Amino acid sequence: MNAPFRSRDLANAVAPLSVVHVVRQYRPNRGGLEDVVANLAREQLRAGWYVRVVTLDRLFRKLDERLPEREIIGGVDVRRIPFRGSTRYPLAPAVFRHLDGADVVHVHAVDFFFDALALAKPFHRLPLVATTHGGFFHTGDFSALKKLWFDGPTRLTSNLYDRIVACSPSDAHAFSAVVSGVEVIENGADLDKFAGASSAAPVKRMASLGRFSKNKHPERLIAMTKALAARDPDWRLDLVGAASDWTVEQLREEIARAGVEQNVRLHVGLDDRGVADVLRAASLFVSASDYEGFGVALIEAMSAGLKPVVHPNEAFQTLAARHPSVALVDFSDASAAASAVVSAHAALVEGAPGAKPSREELAVYSWPQVAAKYADAYRAAIAGRKGAPSRAIATPEGVS
Known part of the structure; x- marks a missing residue:
C-alpha cells in the first residue's frame, strides 16, 4: 500500500485558530472549489483548530431542494444560509450572523461574499483572507461587463482584504493589476484519495474528472472519442x-448524436470510492x-x-512545464486530440521515461504543506489587525 503524502506539520506552523471559511457551495456538492475547502478544513481540524464553513442552503444544480441549516460534516461545523438573486451573484446577507468567535475569516472565490465581507470590515473588524479560485473568468461570457466589474468594485474590495491569495500564477498576474501584495499558494490535492488507482497495464481507456460545465467542453471530449473510435x-x-451547464440528458443526446454510445460512459454523482473504481480501468x-483556476483534477489524476492529455489553458501549461508526463493538445481539433491520445498510450506501452509522474514530484501538492502555508497567511493577516478585539476559540455544539 502506498504511504500517505506528508510534509510540513500544520500543528507546528501556528497556534490553533478559529477559522470561518465562507464559500458559496460546499458538501454535498462536489467540485474543485468544494474539494479545496473540504481538504483545507480537514488539515486544520487535524491540527486542533475549530473550523466552521458558512455556505448557501441550496445547491445550484438542485435549487428546489433546501439543505439542513446546520450539519457536522467530517467534524466541520457547516452553517447554511438562504440567498436570493442569481446564482452568478447570490445575495446572502445572513453570513454576518455566523462570524462570532472567528480569529480569521477565509473567503473563497470572488462573489457577493467577497464584496460584502470586505465592505463591512469596519463593522465586524475581523482579519480577512481571500483565495481567488480563478475569480469570475472561467468562461468568456459577459467578458466586457466582467472586466468593468473587476476594474471597479473588485479593485475596491480586494484592497480591503488583509491577504489576497492567488491559487495559481495566472490568478496572481490578473489580481496584481488591481491589488498589491498578492501571494501565490497553489491548491493542494488529495494525493492519497486515488493513489495508484489506474490500470496496472496500459489500456485504451480514458477518464475525465470534473463538473460538466461550459468551460470543460465535454462535447469536445465526445468528438475526440468519435475520432478515436473511427481508428x-x-x-x-x-x-x-456532476451536471452543470451541461445536463445529463444533453450529454446523452450529444453522445448519441456522435454515435459513440458504445465508447462513452457517463458517471454522475460518484463518491470517491466510485471514482477510484472507474480510474482502475x-x-x-x-x-x-479552456479555463482552470489551478487544475486539481489533473493532479489527482x-x-x-x-x-494526462489536456487542452493548453494557462493553468495546464504551467503544470506541463513542471511535469513532463503532461501532454498538451488543442481539443478544438478532434483529430489532433485523438492523435495525441494515441501517442500518449504508445508512450505508456513502450514504458517511455517520464510517461508517468513520480510520487516525489507530486509531494509539493500535499495538503499538509498547503495548509501550513495558509497558516502563515492567517498569522500575517491577524498581525496586521492588531487592536481588533480578541476572540476566543469556540467549540461547536455536539462535537467533542
Whole structure:
C-alpha cells in the first residue's frame, strides 16, 4: 500500500485558530472549489483548530431542494444560509450572523461574499483572507461587463482584504493589476484519495474528472472519442462528474448524436470510492477545459498514475512545464486530440521515461504543506489587525 503524502506539520506552523471559511457551495456538492475547502478544513481540524464553513442552503444544480441549516460534516461545523438573486451573484446577507468567535475569516472565490465581507470590515473588524479560485473568468461570457466589474468594485474590495491569495500564477498576474501584495499558494490535492488507482497495464481507456460545465467542453471530449473510435473501436471514455451547464440528458443526446454510445460512459454523482473504481480501468486522463483556476483534477489524476492529455489553458501549461508526463493538445481539433491520445498510450506501452509522474514530484501538492502555508497567511493577516478585539476559540455544539 502506498504511504500517505506528508510534509510540513500544520500543528507546528501556528497556534490553533478559529477559522470561518465562507464559500458559496460546499458538501454535498462536489467540485474543485468544494474539494479545496473540504481538504483545507480537514488539515486544520487535524491540527486542533475549530473550523466552521458558512455556505448557501441550496445547491445550484438542485435549487428546489433546501439543505439542513446546520450539519457536522467530517467534524466541520457547516452553517447554511438562504440567498436570493442569481446564482452568478447570490445575495446572502445572513453570513454576518455566523462570524462570532472567528480569529480569521477565509473567503473563497470572488462573489457577493467577497464584496460584502470586505465592505463591512469596519463593522465586524475581523482579519480577512481571500483565495481567488480563478475569480469570475472561467468562461468568456459577459467578458466586457466582467472586466468593468473587476476594474471597479473588485479593485475596491480586494484592497480591503488583509491577504489576497492567488491559487495559481495566472490568478496572481490578473489580481496584481488591481491589488498589491498578492501571494501565490497553489491548491493542494488529495494525493492519497486515488493513489495508484489506474490500470496496472496500459489500456485504451480514458477518464475525465470534473463538473460538466461550459468551460470543460465535454462535447469536445465526445468528438475526440468519435475520432478515436473511427481508428480503433476499442477506445473508451469515462466522463465522471456532476451536471452543470451541461445536463445529463444533453450529454446523452450529444453522445448519441456522435454515435459513440458504445465508447462513452457517463458517471454522475460518484463518491470517491466510485471514482477510484472507474480510474482502475483507465490509463489516461483527458481534459478539454479552456479555463482552470489551478487544475486539481489533473493532479489527482496523476496521483492515480494516469497520463494526462489536456487542452493548453494557462493553468495546464504551467503544470506541463513542471511535469513532463503532461501532454498538451488543442481539443478544438478532434483529430489532433485523438492523435495525441494515441501517442500518449504508445508512450505508456513502450514504458517511455517520464510517461508517468513520480510520487516525489507530486509531494509539493500535499495538503499538509498547503495548509501550513495558509497558516502563515492567517498569522500575517491577524498581525496586521492588531487592536481588533480578541476572540476566543469556540467549540461547536455536539462535537467533542
